[in-house]
Every structure is written in C-alpha cells, then in structure tokens.
Amino acid sequence: MTEVSTILDRFAQRVLGTRLPVGIRSWDGSTAGPEDGPRLVLHDRDALRFVLWRPGDLGLARAWVAGVLSVEGDLYELLGRISSALWEKKEPRSRAQGFHGLLKRLTRPGSAREALGVVALAGTALPPVVPVEEVRRRRGPAHTLRRDRRAISHHYDVGNEFYALVLGPSLVYSCAYWDDKELSSGGTLEQAQEAKLDLVCRKLALHKGQRLLDVGCGWGSLAIHAARHYGVRVVGVTISEEQAASARQRVAAEGLGHLVEIRVQDYREIEDPPFDAISSIGMAEHVGRERYRSYADILYGLLKPGGRLLNHQIARRPLRDEGSYRMNAFIDRYVFPDGELAPVGSTVSALEEAGFEVRDVESLREHYALTLRSWVTNLEEHWDEAVRLTSPGRARVWRLYMAACAVGFESNTMGVNQVLAVRASDTGRSEMPLRRDFLIPGQRRG
Incomplete structure (x- = not known):
C-alpha cells in the first residue's frame, strides 16, 4: 500500500x-x-x-x-x-x-x-464540521453600527484575563516601540510599550489642560499614560463592553477618575467636541474602505483648529487591482471580521481630502514583528492557562494569527505606520514647530 x-x-x-x-x-x-x-x-x-x-x-x-x-x-x-x-x-x-x-x-x-x-x-466527500470559533455568514452591509459592534465583540470580548496573559501588564494591543540598545541588553515588552505610549503623546504635543479623544481606547493604557504624565483630560471610547469595564477599573485604581472618562461609544456617536488632540491607535483597520473618508471627516470635525491627529494603522502593500481591501480568509473568519487594510498612501490621501495636513509619517514595521513575537511567547509560556480562559481552538487561533502576522511584517508584506496630521487654522497656521525636536524622548510638557 x-x-x-x-x-x-x-x-x-x-x-x-x-x-x-x-x-x-x-x-x-x-x-x-x-x-x-x-x-x-x-x-x-x-x-x-x-x-x-x-x-x-x-x-x-x-x-x-x-x-x-x-x-x-x-x-x-x-x-x-x-x-x-x-x-x-x-x-x-x-x-x-x-x-x-x-x-x-x-x-x-x-x-x-x-x-x-x-x-x-x-474518505467521505462530505465537508468536515467547521470549528465553532469561526464567524458564520454575515448579513447586510458591512460597517454599520450594529455589525461593527458584533465584529468587535467577536475579537475583543473573549476575556480580559486572556488579553492580560497575552499582552502582558501594559495591556497595550498595538505594536511597541523598541530601542536597539535596550533590545540587545534585555529590554522588555513593557518598556517598549511605555515608549510607544510616550511617543504618541509627544507627537500630539500634549500638555496640561488639554482635552484628548482616544478613539478605540482599548483597556485604557494610553488614556492613563496621557493623564498621569501630561495632565490632560481624556475621553476614551470603545465599543467593547469588556474593554470598557477593565479600563474603568484601571483608571479608578490609578486615582485618575477626575481626568479620564471611558465610554462605550462609537466614534460616529460623539457629540461633545471640540478636542485639542485625537489619537486613533490600531482602530482604523476596522473602519472599512467605503467609510474611511467619512471616518476622516468625523475626526476632522471633532478637532479644534491647530489640533493634531495621530493615526496608527496597519497597512498592506498596494495591489494592481485595488478592488479588495479585505484581509485574508483566515483573519476575516477567525480574528478580525470585516477588517480591511489599505496602503499607507491611501490613508494619507483620505486624511488630506478631509482637510488634514499630514506632517509626519513613521513606519514601525519591524517594531510590530518584535511585538508579535513577544505576544506569541507570552501565549506559549502560559498555554494551559490560555486554554482554560478561552478554549483550545481559540488559543490555537491566536497562536497562528500572531505568528503569521509576525512573518508578514518581517517579510514586508504588511506594514504599520503612524501618521501625524493637523487641522490647520483658517489662516493656515498649523501650530507645528519648525523642527522635529518634539520627538526626542524626555520632552514631556505636563
């Protein structure tokens, strides 16, 4: 045989x-x-x-x-x-x-x-039973308020304990900001995530008395950092009930309830502008190609003249046929339902079409590969606990998706970029300094 x-x-x-x-x-x-x-x-x-x-x-x-x-x-x-x-x-x-x-x-x-x-x-020609972790057929147009809430819930409402195990104490679910010297001398994921949070705050030029909107605030890590170190008042919005509950607990534990408000709210539902600055970190991937210009328009309308937007977003490489921005079938069915990736050039164009002036673009591709490998290590080292907190299938989904994404960033098939944009005043003033010294670590203004 x-x-x-x-x-x-x-x-x-x-x-x-x-x-x-x-x-x-x-x-x-x-x-x-x-x-x-x-x-x-x-x-x-x-x-x-x-x-x-x-x-x-x-x-x-x-x-x-x-x-x-x-x-x-x-x-x-x-x-x-x-x-x-x-x-x-x-x-x-x-x-x-x-x-x-x-x-x-x-x-x-x-x-x-x-x-x-x-x-x-x-053996039998019948199809095998699809794992229960897979998202079933979705009906109706993508990226409505209701459908987006379901998609976000599928990915984020799998237990805060599970996320804490994978992401580590920082509870930051976006790429960290690594330093070559610290990395070679044993720098930790938590140090690199702290550096990323501070990089965002410096790019936004935050200082005491300002009002920051954090779109897709996750478990509140950026909101807490900005309030603690820069003295700003923060409104953090998420459409994940579990994230919001955890973020509120963390804010209360830090004694920052007078500065930080966490809402279960879609960015399309915010009705109390204006804000001095807006951060959108790892959220725009959920917006969708057809609604991206609307996303940019809404954020522009929420900012004061002279205010800054920091848009941190995963990107894909341009294709000859730009008809589809959808993620691959595995990611769409098991990880980020309805997620869509656009080339960074498309993101910059949409922001500028909405009225923003793009002032700085920084690629963090290698940083995300390092971050994902750290998350995979956390998961593998606590595998039995991860399975207990979710399911064997869910733990396997996470291991595969994070490892595959790490390979994607390392091979340059995926990228991630921070785009700093400003809403200039009616007279054209951007309130930006002439030089980029504001990116130097240690320039906190709170």
Whole structure:
C-alpha cells in the first residue's frame, strides 16, 4: 500500500504544480517533503478534508483550529515557507477556490490518478464540521453600527484575563516601540510599550489642560499614560463592553477618575467636541474602505483648529487591482471580521481630502514583528492557562494569527505606520514647530 505522505507529495507536484514546501507526517506515520526544517502533522483524515474543501489559508487554518493539524519545529519558518509557496505565486488566487475548483483541474494530463488518490484518502466527500470559533455568514452591509459592534465583540470580548496573559501588564494591543540598545541588553515588552505610549503623546504635543479623544481606547493604557504624565483630560471610547469595564477599573485604581472618562461609544456617536488632540491607535483597520473618508471627516470635525491627529494603522502593500481591501480568509473568519487594510498612501490621501495636513509619517514595521513575537511567547509560556480562559481552538487561533502576522511584517508584506496630521487654522497656521525636536524622548510638557 502506498504511504499517505507519498500520495500527498505526488498530488502537490502534479495537481498543484509545486513541491511540498515543508515536511509532512501523516496519521499512518509516513513522511514526505523536505527532511530539514519544520513539518506539518496531519493527525487524521479530517485535516485532509479541510484542505480539500478549501485549499489555501482557510482550509489549513480550519484544520489547525480544529486540532487535527499541528506543527513540529519552528512555526515561523513553516509559515514563511508556506507563504512563499502558496500565496506569493504569480498564478491567480482563483485557482484555489474550493473543492469544485479542484475537480476542474482533474482534466490535466496525468493529474487524475494523484488527485483521486487524495480524495480517496480523505474518505467521505462530505465537508468536515467547521470549528465553532469561526464567524458564520454575515448579513447586510458591512460597517454599520450594529455589525461593527458584533465584529468587535467577536475579537475583543473573549476575556480580559486572556488579553492580560497575552499582552502582558501594559495591556497595550498595538505594536511597541523598541530601542536597539535596550533590545540587545534585555529590554522588555513593557518598556517598549511605555515608549510607544510616550511617543504618541509627544507627537500630539500634549500638555496640561488639554482635552484628548482616544478613539478605540482599548483597556485604557494610553488614556492613563496621557493623564498621569501630561495632565490632560481624556475621553476614551470603545465599543467593547469588556474593554470598557477593565479600563474603568484601571483608571479608578490609578486615582485618575477626575481626568479620564471611558465610554462605550462609537466614534460616529460623539457629540461633545471640540478636542485639542485625537489619537486613533490600531482602530482604523476596522473602519472599512467605503467609510474611511467619512471616518476622516468625523475626526476632522471633532478637532479644534491647530489640533493634531495621530493615526496608527496597519497597512498592506498596494495591489494592481485595488478592488479588495479585505484581509485574508483566515483573519476575516477567525480574528478580525470585516477588517480591511489599505496602503499607507491611501490613508494619507483620505486624511488630506478631509482637510488634514499630514506632517509626519513613521513606519514601525519591524517594531510590530518584535511585538508579535513577544505576544506569541507570552501565549506559549502560559498555554494551559490560555486554554482554560478561552478554549483550545481559540488559543490555537491566536497562536497562528500572531505568528503569521509576525512573518508578514518581517517579510514586508504588511506594514504599520503612524501618521501625524493637523487641522490647520483658517489662516493656515498649523501650530507645528519648525523642527522635529518634539520627538526626542524626555520632552514631556505636563
């Protein structure tokens, strides 16, 4: 009898047109593919069925989340090899659009035997049961208030204890700001997150008496930092009930209730402008392409003339066909429902079309890769606790998504940028200094 892994190797070469990029060990103990480096482990036939029904990232992700597929060796290296082999091919993505697309390719000379052999290995032709962690079909237009609340709840309302375990004491869910010297001498994630919070405050030129709006305030870390070190009054808004509850507790514990107000509120519902400064850190990815100009218009209207906006946002590389800004299927179904990434140039254009003057753009791509690796380490070191707080499937989702994103930032397929913009006065005054000395650490004005 031919070994399972041998059949899979022949299938990859003949039908998919590529050699296996990583090693494989199947449920019968057979192996195939490169002997060096990481290896995919198929624990039973369901792993194969997931991939047959949805070839590509979603099928592999479903098998991973269901626990019928795992990895031996370096997860980052494995993801990098698979990415290069499957998602950076020049062929159209439409060639891997499910089981029926696979059947259409059976007419290729010499491919029928290998393809049918794999189908036979999978057993029943019925699709496997999709893991419960996956978002089911969504109805109606994206990015309405109601649908956005559901999407945010799926990702953020999974337990504050779980987030504290992954993110660490800082409870900051965006990339940290690392320093080469501190990194080489053992600098911590918490130090790098403190540096990022302070960088945001310096770019906004915060000082005592000002009023700051923090859009997508998370667990309140930036609001607390700005109030404690710069003396500003902060309104933090989030549409996650669990985040807001935790943020309020943290604000009270710091004795900053007189300076910080945390609201469960969408940015589209704010009715008490103007603000001296606005921070939007890791929130704009949820806005959506069709509503981004409206997002920029709303923030512009909430600012005083001379006020500054700091927009911190993940970006993707420009595509020849700009028709889709959606994240890949795994991220959309399991991590950030309805999330959309735009190139940084599109973000800058939308802000300026709304009336902002963009004054500074800083790429933090490498910083996010380092941050994600730190989060993965936190999760792996506390794996049993993470599973107890959520579920085995949810913990696997997080490990895969964070590791995959780290590879994306390292390989320059994803980026993250801080865009500093100002609402100039009617006479054109920006209230910006002539030089960028305000970015030098230690220039606190509170």
